[in-house]
Amino acid sequence: METVRAKVLYNQAETSSVYRLGLAYDAEARGARPARFLTLRFDGPTPHIVPRPFSVSDAFVHDDYGPVTEVLYKPLGRVTSALTRVRASDNLHVLGLLGNGFPEPAAGHTPILCAGGIGNAPFALQVRHLLAGPFASAPSRVVLLLAGRSSSDIYIQPWVREAGITILETTDDGSRGARGRITDLIQTHWSNWTRPELYACGPAPMLHALQSFAIARGVRCHLSTEERMACGYGVCNACVVESRREGVPEGHGDYLKSCVEGPVFECREIYA
Numbered sequence: 001m002e003t004v005r006a007k008v009l010y011n012q013a014e015t016s017s018v019y020r021l022g023l024a025y026d027a028e029a030r031g032a033r034p035a036r037f038l039t040l041r042f043d044g045p046t047p048h049i050v051p052r053p054f055s056v057s058d059a060f061v062h063d064d065y066g067p068v069t070e071v072l073y074k075p076l077g078r079v080t081s082a083l084t085r086v087r088a089s090d091n092l093h094v095l096g097l098l099g100n101g102f103p104e105p106a107a108g109h110t111p112i113l114c115a116g117g118i119g120n121a122p123f124a125l126q127v128r129h130l131l132a133g134p135f136a137s138a139p140s141r142v143v144l145l146l147a148g149r150s151s152s153d154i155y156i157q158p159w160v161r162e163a164g165i166t167i168l169e170t171t172d173d174g175s176r177g178a179r180g181r182i183t184d185l186i187q188t189h190w191s192n193w194t195r196p197e198l199y200a201c202g203p204a205p206m207l208h209a210l211q212s213f214a215i216a217r218g219v220r221c222h223l224s225t226e227e228r229m230a231c232g233y234g235v236c237n238a239c240v241v242e243s244r245r246e247g248v249p250e251g252h253g254d255y256l257k258s259c260v261e262g263p264v265f266e267c268r269e270i271y272a
Helices: 078-083 123-132 182-192 204-217
Strands: 002-013 019-023 037-042 052-055 058-062 066-073 091-098 110-116 143-148 166-171 196-201 221-224 240-242 255-257 264-266
Touching (some): 052 066, 123 196, 143 182, 166 182, 182 204
Antiparallel strands (some): 019 066, 037 091
């Protein structure tokens, strides 16, 4: 793990709320796995002291650029809003890769990738890895659920849509796909899937709902938590989540560091 200066290759708005940032950074060589993350800090003098964590969204080799690492982000606060002003050929300080990442689906299981809003971030890389491995000859068995408040929250890299996987969409306001929540979408299609195994990234209420759903049905569900963090490597203790232990009520358990013991946890390990 090291901090390097990486050149920005592109930084563009894909919807009114989703930006795609490409860096000359070889995440694959550093052990990229879906839901592993890196931290970014601006180059030069800046009031932005603490680096910000971002999931690796995709990692590939481009004919012109060479190794590329992509990050998806939503300009919500001061730092992510400032990130929209970064231009090609600028540099960012990158620390990574960090965290554990999603595990491979169990043999014979159907991976159901559940993205809520900017929780779509890790799933292009997961689709890339799945299609390079056990689902190379059956891409449609990979199911990606994209959920958001409105159509502007629904995004995945265009190549993912062209890869032959099954994509289902839902929005709170019905402006794209079905109207409703991601759990409504799962309920509707549940009987179509063989031995589903859930992978989820998104806001805490969504993770909590999927956790309850998976536990009630006895299925595996991997949650990529989005806790606030400062260091990213287990020193500051800012990103803890409470562990679940049999016989120990919520609020009385031990705590796990989502940056090093996560950010991915099987849903029975933590209180989401």
